[in-house]
Amino acid sequence: MTSGTTQYGLALVGCGAFGTFVLDAVGDIPGLRVTACADADRQRARTLASRFGAAVHADVTEVAARADVDVVILATPPAAHAETAVTALRAGKHVFCEKPMALTAEDAARVEAESRRSRGVFVVDHVLRYNPVLRLLMRLGEEHLLDPLRRFAFENDAADEDLDADHWFWNPDRSGGIHIEHGVHFFDAANALMGAGPLQVQAMEVRREGGPVDMVVATATHPQGAVSTHMHSFTHAHRAERQLMRLDYGFTEARVTGWIPTFATITAWTDDAGAARWEALPGQAAELLAVPGLRPHGQERITVTVARDAGSGRPARGRGVTRVVPHRVDCVVDLGGEDRKQYVYAESVRAAMTDLLHCAEHGGTPQADATAGLTAVAVAEAATRSARTGRTLTLTGGAP
Numbered sequence: 001m002t003s004g005t006t007q008y009g010l011a012l013v014g015c016g017a018f019g020t021f022v023l024d025a026v027g028d029i030p031g032l033r034v035t036a037c038a039d040a041d042r043q044r045a046r047t048l049a050s051r052f053g054a055a056v057h058a059d060v061t062e063v064a065a066r067a068d069v070d071v072v073i074l075a076t077p078p079a080a081h082a083e084t085a086v087t088a089l090r091a092g093k094h095v096f097c098e099k100p101m102a103l104t105a106e107d108a109a110r111v112e113a114e115s116r117r118s119r120g121v122f123v124v125d126h127v128l129r130y131n132p133v134l135r136l137l138m139r140l141g142e143e144h145l146l147d148p149l150r151r152f153a154f155e156n157d158a159a160d161e162d163l164d165a166d167h168w169f170w171n172p173d174r175s176g177g178i179h180i181e182h183g184v185h186f187f188d189a190a191n192a193l194m195g196a197g198p199l200q201v202q203a204m205e206v207r208r209e210g211g212p213v214d215m216v217v218a219t220a221t222h223p224q225g226a227v228s229t230h231m232h233s234f235t236h237a238h239r240a241e242r243q244l245m246r247l248d249y250g251f252t253e254a255r256v257t258g259w260i261p262t263f264a265t266i267t268a269w270t271d272d273a274g275a276a277r278w279e280a281l282p283g284q285a286a287e288l289l290a291v292p293g294l295r296p297h298g299q300e301r302i303t304v305t306v307a308r309d310a311g312s313g314r315p316a317r318g319r320g321v322t323r324v325v326p327h328r329v330d331c332v333v334d335l336g337g338e339d340r341k342q343y344v345y346a347e348s349v350r351a352a353m354t355d356l357l358h359c360a361e362h363g364g365t366p367q368a369d370a371t372a373g374l375t376a377v378a379v380a381e382a383a384t385r386s387a388r389t390g391r392t393l394t395l396t397g398g399a400p
């Protein structure tokens with residue numbers, strides 16, 4: 001916790017796999033104490049509560065009535081998020097809501113409106129907003145070492161090994177479908193990296209023979225001539241899982257690997273001044289990769305190699321922009337690769353909760369606030385509708 005004095009009572013609603021992961025990730029934040037665990041399956045709540053000496057409940061209404069609960073983590077399947085978030089916010093609780101914030105933009109807007117009325121802080125667990133690799137890229141953008149992002153392409157060969165045929169994930173009434181259940185992370189990441197949400201979206205879905213939709217693809221246009229594509233395929237064994245986020249900044253390209261990014265290569269064409277700035281990055285790695293609440297493990301590295309005069313000294317032109325950029329930069333950002341995925345994942349959740357507590361204590365707006373959650377759900381819902389109707393849909397929001 002940030003103040004070191006305030007104690008926050010913490011309740012978890014939805015004591016399944018991810019709720020347990022979140023509780024373990026945030027459990028040692030100073031100032032937090034687990035006071036209640038709730039689950040529709042009381043036995044699950046009881047098992048988890050016994051680890052913390054916490055009270056056992058069945059639902060959010062009971063939890064929201066407790067005076068010793070200040071922060072409520074919502075980790076039920078997605079269909080329950082909007083209603084439970086509104087209940088907790090109305091009771092004045094801070095809410096840490098699993099993604100997606102809601103199944104529809106209408107419901108997400110209800111939560112967002114309630115979060116503005118409530119004295120509680122609302123954070124949606126879009127863990128990518130708290131990832132050091134993506135934070136670094138956003139910082140380099142703000143400092144104009146990267147040009148505006150013109151292309152975001154995410155390829156997700158995800159595992160379905162633990163998703164049995166009757167899992168709620170496959171049921172759109174409970175999960176919202178893949179664009180909503182999982183896609184929101186990446187619609188939001190694209191919004192954050194581009195600084196603006198989409199203008200239009202077009203999507204398709206692919207059904208496995210005799211089974212559910214297990215592959216989806218969406219393309220979105222963003223302001224200033226940018227485009228994002230999002231491909232999710234829940235068809236792999238764990239060992240064959242792989243993800244690539246390819247980011248095109250014109251003279252620079254970044255390739256980020258892992259759905260929880262733990263490694264990236266960046267290739268840039270630059271001039272003398274740019275080369276000097278890139279070469280300074282390794283010495284600033286700790287600062288550039290810092291995310292409040294995320295504890296580095298100490299092996300994080302940024303390495304930079306500059307091949308001077310690797311290209312011609314003549315002006316180079318792309319999309320109407322002309323530059324003299326003879327030097328080639330190869331930058332590697334390494335948080336430890338796949339071996340560190342679970343560590344970075346848990347620490348990103350810890351950072352998201354730290355953000356919530358910081359705002360509860362000092363005011364301010366969390367990185368993954370209700371507006372970010374609403375915008376992502378609106379895009380995901382439009383993608384889902386586009387896939388079912390074959391139409392390109394125009395979005396009105398636009399703000400990241």
Ligand SMILES: NC(=O)c1ccc[n+]([C@@H]2O[C@H](COP(=O)([O-])OP(=O)(O)OC[C@H]3O[C@@H](n4cnc5c(N)ncnc54)[C@H](O)[C@@H]3O)[C@@H](O)[C@H]2O)c1
Pocket residue numbers: 013014015016017018019038039040041044058059060075076077078080098099100125126127181
């Ligand atoms: N942010 C991330 O990276 C990330 C990763 C995985 C899962 N998730 C999200 O976490 C949420 C939970 O996923 P999971 O895999 O743990 O599911 P799960 O099925 O393992 O657990 C859900 C639990 O919620 C309980 N439940 C259902 N409805 C309830 C209600 N109305 N009130 C109280 N309890 C209720 C169920 O009994 C179950 O124990 C989902 O929204 C999922 O999208 C987020």
